[in-house]
């Protein structure tokens with residue numbers, strides 16, 4: 258089904274407390290050519306980038322563990338999530354962002370990163386486009402403890418896991434984060450580890 262057109266887009270800011278929740282009102286042309294007025298809320302936190310750090314010799318991956326409040330209020334008992342390293346672009350290009358986040362969150366200084374996907378993770382409600390990368394790390398690249406930026410209350414724990422164990426954690430439901438599952442499966446399908 259093709260969308261005929263969109264016109265008269267109006268934006269109302271419902272909240273700009275931290276990121277921005279907008280309400281859009283617009284006219285949408287239906288397949289029969291008629292127009293209807295629709296309303297949709299969209300949460301705008303900018304775009305983001307994430308990376309799976311892997312080591313093909315050791316057969317390991319580096320992941321992070323941190324508290325995610327939205328999961329805590331929706332069934333995730335202690336609110337902790339195991340995720341690939343990720344961050345918001347904050348004006349950087351995705352590759353630079355992901356290198357910076359890697360050093361801040363995991364303590365590895367990595368140069369070679371490869372983009373493998375671009376994805377909208379929640380297209381019905383969140384504007385964010387997420388750029389997904391993979392990158393090989395080794396022990397010599399570890400320059401600090403990581404843990405997150407000093408000025409942010411992130412408290413990120415760095416995990417180095419056996420790749421097969423990480424894949425098992427996906428099937429057991431111990432890893433539930435979508436971008437992390439996508440990248441682990443990409444690594445498996447393409448024989449990276």
Ligand SMILES: Nc1nc2c(ncn2[C@@H]2O[C@H](COP(=O)(O)OP(=O)(O)O[C@H]3O[C@H](CO)[C@@H](O)[C@H](O)[C@@H]3O)[C@@H](O)[C@H]2O)c(=O)[nH]1
Nearest residue numbers: 275276304305306307343344345358385387409410411436
């Ligand atoms: N005070 C306050 N701080 C906030 C709020 N929301 C986020 N923060 C702070 O801002 C930090 C942003 O850290 P980043 O590392 O840049 O982003 P992220 O939260 O890890 O986001 C990544 O993961 C998300 C979830 O999977 C992705 O949606 C996103 O694209 C990105 O990849 C958070 O860790 C937290 O400290 C808020 O409402 N209030």
Ligand SMILES: [Mg+2]
Nearest residue numbers: 342343344362
């Ligand atoms: Mg982060």
